[in-house]
Amino acid sequence: MKDVGNGSFVCPNDRQLQLRAKLNSGWSFHTGRTPTRSSSATPTNRFGSAAAAATNAATNGNQSLRDEELERIKKVLERAQRIELIEQERVGKLIDRLDNMKKHATGNGSSQCVLCADGFGMLGASSVCCVDCHKSVCNKCSIETVYNQQVISLCKICSENRELWKKSGAWFFRALPSRSTLPSSVKPSSSAISSVTTKSDSISIDDDSSSDDRQSNSSRFNRRASPSIAISNNYYTNRNSYPQNYDNTHSITEPDRDESVDSFKTDERSLKEYSIDEYIPKSQGRSSSQPPVSSTSSSPVPSMISNTASSTNIRPLSSSILTASSSMDDCGLGTLDFDIIWREAFNILTITLIRARNLRSADSNGLSDPYVKLHLVPGVAKATKLRSHTIRRTLNPDFDETLVYHGISSDDMKTKYLKFTVLDEDSVGADFLGEYRLKLSKTRPDVKEVYSVYLQNKTEDIELSLDEDKNERGKILISLLYSKLTCNFHVRILRGIQLLPMDFGQTSDPYCKLLLYPSSDINTKWNFKTTVKKHTLQPEFNEEFIFPHIPLQELISKTLQITVYDKDMGKKDDYIGGFELGQSSSGDELRHWLLMVKSPEQWTEMWHKLKPEQFNSS
Amino acid sequence: MAKAYDYLFKLLLIGDSGVGKTCVLLRFCDSAFSTTFISTIGIDFKIRTIELDGRKIKLQIWDTAGQERFKTITTAYYRGAMGIMLVYDITSEKSFDNIKNWIRNIQEHASAEVERMLIGNKCDMLDKRQVTREKGENLANEYGIKFMETSAKGNINVDEAFFSLAKDIKAKIDKRAAIDPLGKPAVIKPKLDPHKKVSTSFWSRCSLF
Numbered sequence: 001m002k003d004v005g006n007g008s009f010v011c012p013n014d015r016q017l018q019l020r021a022k023l024n025s026g027w028s029f030h031t032g033r034t035p036t037r038s039s040s041a042t043p044t045n046r047f048g049s050a051a052a053a054a055t056n057a058a059t060n061g062n063q064s065l066r067d068e069e070l071e072r073i074k075k076v077l078e079r080a081q082r083i084e085l086i087e088q089e090r091v092g093k094l095i096d097r098l099d100n101m102k103k104h105a106t107g108n109g110s111s112q113c114v115l116c117a118d119g120f121g122m123l124g125a126s127s128v129c130c131v132d133c134h135k136s137v138c139n140k141c142s143i144e145t146v147y148n149q150q151v152i153s154l155c156k157i158c159s160e161n162r163e164l165w166k167k168s169g170a171w172f173f174r175a176l177p178s179r180s181t182l183p184s185s186v187k188p189s190s191s192a193i194s195s196v197t198t199k200s201d202s203i204s205i206d207d208d209s210s211s212d213d214r215q216s217n218s219s220r221f222n223r224r225a226s227p228s229i230a231i232s233n234n235y236y237t238n239r240n241s242y243p244q245n246y247d248n249t250h251s252i253t254e255p256d257r258d259e260s261v262d263s264f265k266t267d268e269r270s271l272k273e274y275s276i277d278e279y280i281p282k283s284q285g286r287s288s289s290q291p292p293v294s295s296t297s298s299s300p301v302p303s304m305i306s307n308t309a310s311s312t313n314i315r316p317l318s319s320s321i322l323t324a325s326s327s328m329d330d331c332g333l334g335t336l337d338f339d340i341i342w343r344e345a346f347n348i349l350t351i352t353l354i355r356a357r358n359l360r361s362a363d364s365n366g367l368s369d370p371y372v373k374l375h376l377v378p379g380v381a382k383a384t385k386l387r388s389h390t391i392r393r394t395l396n397p398d399f400d401e402t403l404v405y406h407g408i409s410s411d412d413m414k415t416k417y418l419k420f421t422v423l424d425e426d427s428v429g430a431d432f433l434g435e436y437r438l439k440l441s442k443t444r445p446d447v448k449e450v451y452s453v454y455l456q457n458k459t460e461d462i463e464l465s466l467d468e469d470k471n472e473r474g475k476i477l478i479s480l481l482y483s484k485l486t487c488n489f490h491v492r493i494l495r496g497i498q499l500l501p502m503d504f505g506q507t508s509d510p511y512c513k514l515l516l517y518p519s520s521d522i523n524t525k526w527n528f529k530t531t532v533k534k535h536t537l538q539p540e541f542n543e544e545f546i547f548p549h550i551p552l553q554e555l556i557s558k559t560l561q562i563t564v565y566d567k568d569m570g571k572k573d574d575y576i577g578g579f580e581l582g583q584s585s586s587g588d589e590l591r592h593w594l595l596m597v598k599s600p601e602q603w604t605e606m607w608h609k610l611k612p613e614q615f616n617s618s
Numbered sequence: 619m620a621k622a623y624d625y626l627f628k629l630l631l632i633g634d635s636g637v638g639k640t641c642v643l644l645r646f647c648d649s650a651f652s653t654t655f656i657s658t659i660g661i662d663f664k665i666r667t668i669e670l671d672g673r674k675i676k677l678q679i680w681d682t683a684g685q686e687r688f689k690t691i692t693t694a695y696y697r698g699a700m701g702i703m704l705v706y707d708i709t710s711e712k713s714f715d716n717i718k719n720w721i722r723n724i725q726e727h728a729s730a731e732v733e734r735m736l737i738g739n740k741c742d743m744l745d746k747r748q749v750t751r752e753k754g755e756n757l758a759n760e761y762g763i764k765f766m767e768t769s770a771k772g773n774i775n776v777d778e779a780f781f782s783l784a785k786d787i788k789a790k791i792d793k794r795a796a797i798d799p800l801g802k803p804a805v806i807k808p809k810l811d812p813h814k815k816v817s818t819s820f821w822s823r824c825s826l827f
Contacts, residue, residue, distance in 0.1 A: 073660040166791045
């Protein structure tokens, strides 16, 4: 479009005039406009042209970047974008956490504790005034910390707020990230990529304003969003106009500052216990035994370490907490190490449980008998259960156990979470020790990734209600083969997974029925049944059935119906689900059918979802 | 990607072309070294997660091209950097002299809070040394920043330099945490330090003091 202005008039050449004459569109055409150029300036490669334009403008047209250079830079920016997304998600979690805390704060802050709403007074708890919010909190909900060689008290909300301020980078960017971009429901990777491209446009465009590109477009840090932020902004700029001086003050004022800061930090970890009811009394007990100078309550996970650290004012050794991950999620429930790999070609998800550390003790002997349960959520909880062995009498179990999910499609990987639940085995039932949810979309296919995570508190399974909507009834892996030589149609029922539990006790006794219709010959047997697999939701059938002597022509017009039932004694078998393969089917079913027809003499294997509808068994 | 971390620090490496910024980064992040000189195109970054005082810190270290023609791109990254490493080559007087220009760049484009550090790279090549350690130290003192001589090739002081910078940033954060996050300013009085030409320009702009 820029070219239009410059090329005011270009005499049309003869050939153009000739062609124009043949059209009945008149002569008032913009003959000077060459379509090729204008289109090259517009969207085809938005980033490239934008970056080029920006750099051209900025370097006063000295040297523009070559295409391959732009390509390189673009790739780097895309990588940076991914990092940014991870960071946003992390900060989002932190903010959610704080919001949750605020939501649960029920007291009025004067006669009651602002957090737990316990009344103060003769019989009630003694109150402490939070330095930041100036509201009263009870001893349990406040945290004493050392700052500027003074012991100050903070309520847990303000303490968490400070922590958030530190961890989110807001201390640097002077404002908290705006909530709008928080990916609490995280976008799938595809949308991430698309946002990369749009973002990178503006990155290069606004570079003469020299703003931070990583925050400019997404307005993650909405600096001037509100007056209060503007004030803080102003304030920060003022005092940070003296970077060197600032450093000096830093070193002059308190020589032993580092230590005090450290103990302050370790204290703050205990915040994370906030919502764990069972855990609080424990940490309180510990806290009361501690000198007030160092800390009130101590860090739960590496408890020994931080205890010693805070009481002696020695920094925790960095090597000792190597396994611990993001302490933002530290609930004091311990850590779990595992690795995970999804093999895309085989649809197999392999999880190796390595170890857990610092688990909570659930038994009277001060130990637990931990084991790990795996679920895929959302989905039918019982249908995807895998369980590790139980390691007896330990809080630091080494599992070293590999669990495998079959038939995990890329669809599953995009939408589902893998839920780890650590439980304590009791003679009757089990106690909850912690859980962790891993978003499967975070993992990359065919790459083994090792995780070390903090266990979380129990979260409500809101997914349960969704199950019915999603109608997840499980999946069956079948393999088909048509042999032109023998005119036989072979069907192998290999395995089923995540079947819907039908029986009491949340299990099923599944079997499959096969039916090929319409049947042309009454004498031929057109239906089969597999054996019944007892008490399982992931049956392995591995049975082969042959529909003999069907010419391919005929087979094409037929439909293969596979239905799965739960065998019951004394009553009608429950229908779990089924599907049909044939020309009139759609999706994977149709694809599989066509694949089978197209490639005779070859086994074609595919997973099929069970559908809830009943098929007519004509 | 999956690693959990407590903090994300964004660091930046600047300095003349060929002083070894990329090599320092390669050494720190990948424990590798390459003698072939490949000029960085525009910008690049690497990640390394370190542990300080029991906290996991993810360092996103931006490597910039020293060449002038990439200047517009690279300066765009100054603002987001929490720490900046100024790198010069001890075997090149010119790269050392240019540090002043780089510092000016920082003042123009980077956040005022940024932590800075001076790095004299290639300190294994003692026979070709043109810039004495004292000179480097003096310059660093002049600007009130830390100084280290490193060698990416000999793996001297590289880790130490990054850790030191990260530590300074973290100390800054912990200091910050005491300030009311809601933006109500706590009273902090910066001490006057008269022999600073750098700060004078800021003084005049300042409205509070």
